[in-house]
Amino acid sequence: MSGFRLHRPEDPRGVRFARVVFLAAGIWGVLLFVPMYFTELLVPGAESPAQFHPENFYGFVGVGLAWQVAFLIVSRDPQRFRPLIPAALIEKFAFGLAALILGAYGRVPASLVGFGLIDLLLGVLFAISYQML
16 A cells, blocks of 8 residues: 555546545545534533434434544545545535535624534535546
């Protein structure tokens, strides 16, 4: 097994692009999700007790972290894991669009809308990667 390199001479341009995009998305996501395990008590559950349950919080964080690991796996060999990219697109667009719509109705803070925009950007980059492979 060879070590991980962003640029392998034998990789076509589309593969290099996908490697960088998925690696960056995975690292970004891990840096966001791991600290969330320690922030449950900071979430204002008293504002919406019917919607906030610890199992939903930790379930969301766990599923989100699992997807970041999937992005890191795709970055290792994008051509091999190309069939996983449509699911990654759903993950990115589902959150990004929801954050934008909820933000437009004033139901989430602006900071969450910002993270939604980042997810939409990553979703577009994932789609470009998919097309280039």
